[in-house]
Amino acid sequence: MSAPRTWRPKPFIENPKLRWSITIGTMLYMLLALGSVEVNWMRVYEGLDRGLKFVAAFAQPNFTGRWTDISEGLAESLVMTVVSTVIGIIVSIPIALGASRNLAPLPIYLFCRSIITISRTFQEVIIAILFVAIFGFGPFAGVLTISFATIGFLAKLLAEAIENIDPSQAEAVRSTGSRWWQWLNYGIQPQVMPRLIGLSLYRLDINFRESAVVGLVGAGGIGATLNTAFDRYEFDTAAAILILIIGIVMFAEYSSSAIRKRVQ
DSSP: OOOOOOOOOOOSSOOHHHHHHHHHHHHHHHHHHHHTSOOOHHHHHHHHHHHHHHHHHTTSOOSSTTHHHHHHHHHHHHHHHHHHHHHHHHHHHHHHHHTOTTTSOHHHHHHHHHHHHHHHHSOHHHHHHHHHHHHOSSHHHHHHHHHHHHHHHHHHHHHHHHHTSOHHHHHHHHTTTOOHHHHIIIIIHHHHHHHHHHHHHHHHHHHHHHHHHHGGGTSOSHHHHHHHHHHTTOHHHHHHHHHHHHHHHHHHHHHHHHHHHHHO
């Protein structure tokens, strides 16, 4: 009687020569890539020292020393978040309709898809630098940046939701002789509204995080206050700001999750 054999999963690449060639080639590439990175160990040592001071600051965050600056920065970020999200939603809906192949003719579809592609091509910081260069420092550049990013995110996912609707419901409404906007309102909108609400809430807490990031390049918000705290080595103030950002993002995440569950 032969001994029982142990089951083993099938290898991802069956050819052993090809599998080992890829493994050795990947390891060789990683070694060469790591070898090309210039490391200044003195700077690493100094960075570790500053990093320990920063981590230690979380044990004693300073909420009161610069509370006026912190509260103004948080209020500015919240205003930027809400305004840019509303603008982004309003602009995204017609673009999403135009970017849905089952609704729009080819020229409009290609035009709206181009807008989405351009919006998704550049990272928010790059867009923020551009708007700061055009309109100057302040929350206006931040609102434009986050609105622009929201359009690419929301319009793309909403267009995909529209393209995946049940066509029989829309055809039933069309067969009644309804006008185009009636067909849109009664045949399309009920099918995608839960998805639109969920995406909008999801984008709302993303935009708050982005408002902190774009502030680092001068586009207003709590990011500017955080950047100032780092420049002055006020790690206790920076820790307080980061704790507040984490708290607000967690609150937004839990709130939006609860609302999405009720809606969907």
